[in-house]
Amino acid sequence: MSRSGAFLSLALLLLAALHLTTPLGPLLELRRADPALASLLLTELRLPRTLLAAGYGAVLGMTGAALQAMFANPLASPDITGSSSGAALGAVLGAYWFEIADPLALAGFGAGGAGLALAGLLLLAGRRSDTATLLLAGVAIALAAGAATSLLLALAPSPFAFYDSFDWLMGSFVDRSLPQAAAALVPAALACALLVRRARALDLLALGEDVAASLGYQPRGLALEVVALSAVAVGACVSVCGAIGFVGLLAPYAARRISGGHPGRALVPAALIGAILLVLADLAVRLAPAGRVIPVGILTTVVGTPLFIWLVVGMRRRLTS
Amino acid sequence: MTPLLEARDVAIGGRLQATDLEIGSSAMIALIGPNGGGKTSLLRALAAVEMDGGSVVVDGEDIASAAPARRPHLLTFLPASRDAVWPIRARAMIELGLANSDPQRVDRLLEELELVDLANRPINRLSTGERARVLLARALAPCPRILLLDEPLSNLDPYWVLRTLQLLRETVRKTRCSAIVSLHDIDRLQSFDRVLLASSGRIVADLPPDAMLASRELAHSFRIEMGEGGWRVSPPADRRSSP
Numbered sequence: 001m002s003r004s005g006a007f008l009s010l011a012l013l014l015l016a017a018l019h020l021t022t023p024l025g026p027l028l029e030l031r032r033a034d035p036a037l038a039s040l041l042l043t044e045l046r047l048p049r050t051l052l053a054a055g056y057g058a059v060l061g062m063t064g065a066a067l068q069a070m071f072a073n074p075l076a077s078p079d080i081t082g083s084s085s086g087a088a089l090g091a092v093l094g095a096y097w098f099e100i101a102d103p104l105a106l107a108g109f110g111a112g113g114a115g116l117a118l119a120g121l122l123l124l125a126g127r128r129s130d131t132a133t134l135l136l137a138g139v140a141i142a143l144a145a146g147a148a149t150s151l152l153l154a155l156a157p158s159p160f161a162f163y164d165s166f167d168w169l170m171g172s173f174v175d176r177s178l179p180q181a182a183a184a185l186v187p188a189a190l191a192c193a194l195l196v197r198r199a200r201a202l203d204l205l206a207l208g209e210d211v212a213a214s215l216g217y218q219p220r221g222l223a224l225e226v227v228a229l230s231a232v233a234v235g236a237c238v239s240v241c242g243a244i245g246f247v248g249l250l251a252p253y254a255a256r257r258i259s260g261g262h263p264g265r266a267l268v269p270a271a272l273i274g275a276i277l278l279v280l281a282d283l284a285v286r287l288a289p290a291g292r293v294i295p296v297g298i299l300t301t302v303v304g305t306p307l308f309i310w311l312v313v314g315m316r317r318r319l320t321s
Numbered sequence: 322m323t324p325l326l327e328a329r330d331v332a333i334g335g336r337l338q339a340t341d342l343e344i345g346s347s348a349m350i351a352l353i354g355p356n357g358g359g360k361t362s363l364l365r366a367l368a369a370v371e372m373d374g375g376s377v378v379v380d381g382e383d384i385a386s387a388a389p390a391r392r393p394h395l396l397t398f399l400p401a402s403r404d405a406v407w408p409i410r411a412r413a414m415i416e417l418g419l420a421n422s423d424p425q426r427v428d429r430l431l432e433e434l435e436l437v438d439l440a441n442r443p444i445n446r447l448s449t450g451e452r453a454r455v456l457l458a459r460a461l462a463p464c465p466r467i468l469l470l471d472e473p474l475s476n477l478d479p480y481w482v483l484r485t486l487q488l489l490r491e492t493v494r495k496t497r498c499s500a501i502v503s504l505h506d507i508d509r510l511q512s513f514d515r516v517l518l519a520s521s522g523r524i525v526a527d528l529p530p531d532a533m534l535a536s537r538e539l540a541h542s543f544r545i546e547m548g549e550g551g552w553r554v555s556p557p558a559d560r561r562s563s564p
Contacts, residue, residue: 072406072407073406074406201389203417204417206405206406206407206409206414206417207414207417207418207456207459208400208402208404210365210368210370210398210400210402211398211399211400213368213369213370213371214368214369214370214392214396214397214398214469215389215392215393216369216387216388216389216392217389256407256408260409260410260413261407261408261409261410261413261443262407262409262413263407
């Protein structure tokens, strides 16, 4: 497992370097003309984008793995549980109704929205519901949050809210500043560091909630911890980059192949795989025709949907066989 | 001599009345009772899974305040559920029961429970009976002082029912631990040293196997009686007239 961890880390570093220097041509040209401006371009424009792609991907992978372990369900993830939609709702409320510009305060609104969505899911479905109940409750929360977001945008004091939220909420890393990247990634990194400390407890949950409790890990406290930390990490990232689907669902699935099925030990590999996936996706959207921007969130959804269906069909087959 | 396990006033609201229990070492104790009588609640309370007051002390240590790394050495709890969501290999599943990695111990358990051929199969691809053996091995792995096993014999074929009882007896003798085993099959009580009967959320009788089988409490709780051809359902009139 440590060998695959090293391999994933190396792959992520290489991809991040590629992401930072793509496209290379203009960068070299600018360096010949004005070296100071070239380094400014690298640190002020490209670095936040690379950091956000890798960091948000890692957050989706790790929170997805933690939520799946907590709900004992391989289909739980930030998007399926409605927490991404809740975070978007919180961020829209903060940005257009409270007119908050400070990225860290906005991240707080995002975290609040994600936390409310997850708390709603726990109330509706409970910790150990069957897949159908979990998915239906998640869909209901995502739809409600989506509708509320649209309503808040439509009635927002600013008449341009709808238009300029498009770029933001669709999931994109274009034109984010370093302070914005810090507002998303510093709280997210703290939350993820605290989540990793729960890896052992989440592994023991695989033996059932009662066994985990008999070993001194209270399932209710653990669930609240996972929910709060996931909400902070997802909320902060969504408030800067918008919602991005399917990475948080698929990365943990791949990570458990590395962790031997252990849901807790999958946390770190899931973060690495999530980061790799999102950096790759953000490299791919640059293949769009010149002058057109494809939000990376659309790409992950287009690629992720068939994989999700394949996963669901696989689960159904296992249940009926 | 202080008992190995000492429970004082353990209770779970609505399901288990305040209960005291003392268990010595090297004992195999059966826990029987009608459905909903409180067997599982008693085991859960003793394992500190759920407790609305009271205390459980094992080998002089209070369970509720013992650290997670210490608990598996004091007691392990095997729930009746055999559900498994994650594709964890059987060997790794047994390792989860250990606070510190001990491959030799896992190998021994795999051999004793004849799981060597299944060691690398994901647990969610095993049959219910096979899964039951893996989960039992997980509970046995840390050599706890107290084993709390909720229906470990259900889903097992006759060979494995007998073999499991034999294995528990060997474990109890070798490690001087004690096991509390809930079960439904009253024909198996002779394999135990002592029998607890739980009914209506409390322990209504605590007797050696023979005395338990002959007791009024058992007949009354289960609404069965011993006839010439074996156990049979008590006539309804009898059920009503009994106190």
